[in-house]
Amino acid sequence: MLKKLALAAAAIGLLMSTASADYYIVQEKATKKCKVVETRPTETTWIQVGPAAFKTQSDAEKQVKTVCVEKH
Numbered sequence: 001m002l003k004k005l006a007l008a009a010a011a012i013g014l015l016m017s018t019a020s021a022d023y024y025i026v027q028e029k030a031t032k033k034c035k036v037v038e039t040r041p042t043e044t045t046w047i048q049v050g051p052a053a054f055k056t057q058s059d060a061e062k063q064v065k066t067v068c069v070e071k072h
Contacts, residue, residue, distance in 0.1 A: 022054065022055065023036050023054045023056065023057045024036070024038075024039070024040055024041065024048050024053055025048070025063065025064055025067055025068055026041045026046040026049065027049050027068055028045060028046055029047060030045065034049065034064055035064075036054075038057075040053075050063055
């Protein structure tokens with residue numbers, strides 16, 4: 001019984017963690033290059049640009065060109 005409960009709890013946790021994944025558009029300060037990442041940037045070399053978060057990676061990738069101005 002305890003084993004089934006533990007497995008059920010683990011399955012629910014896994015589903016919740018993948019369902020709540022957010023994507024962020026970040027820009028490297030030095031090069032001004034942008035990319036989409038799954039975790040909010042904590043390094044000081046990257047800054048978040050655009051809205052707080054996107055629910056899907058494809059939504060974030062569609063918005064990269066509108067919220068991020070890269071300098072070459």
